[in-house]
Amino acid sequence: MTESQHVDHGDLPEVPEATQSGGGGTSTVTIDDVTEAMKDVVDPELGINVVDLGLVYGVHIDEGSNAVLDMTLTSAACPLTDVIMDQTNQALEGLVNDVAINWVWMPPWGPDKITDDGREQLRALGFNV
Template structure:
């Protein structure tokens, strides 16, 4: 079933306690420091992070995509994520669920991300 979820999109969010919600917010904040090196913008503002939740009280589950399924930077983004997320108090493990549906497009970029891209000379 996990293979199927990776290709069909983000599964339904499980019930989250208040502590889980707060920890997921901390994970999301940490993900602002994970930068796509090809574009120079963080993965949250690029719209690559689709959802984050906590399982079993201490495992961060990050549902994200890439700008392209053939992106050569998967290992680098995974390494950055591991370094930042595993440093958070309360996180004992993490998992990235690579999601390909819906496919990423510029419509997912946040307004802050668009401002950053314009500052770098991109037309968005």
């Protein structure tokens, strides 16, 4: 089964289609499943999940139910990558067999990548977005 989903972030490059197949053949993990689980990963500085902040650029799942996430950070100098990696491993535990993060710096993250839900959450915290 081949499935692909691209999150609309405007000027992001196209990512290849992800082939997905469950390890035992009885369940299949989808890009939507991984994306939804990633909403449990919260940016430690802003307190908003990485999906709604627009930090997840792509999700790829191979035939062995291993996930590779193309992600960025609000700043390349962010000292909290380990925290995000740990949260990601916890969020996807039991959903995928293994996870790797491919840190992507181009195009750079900007406020235009934030979803409408993310903007509402930031406004509730007092940010003007």
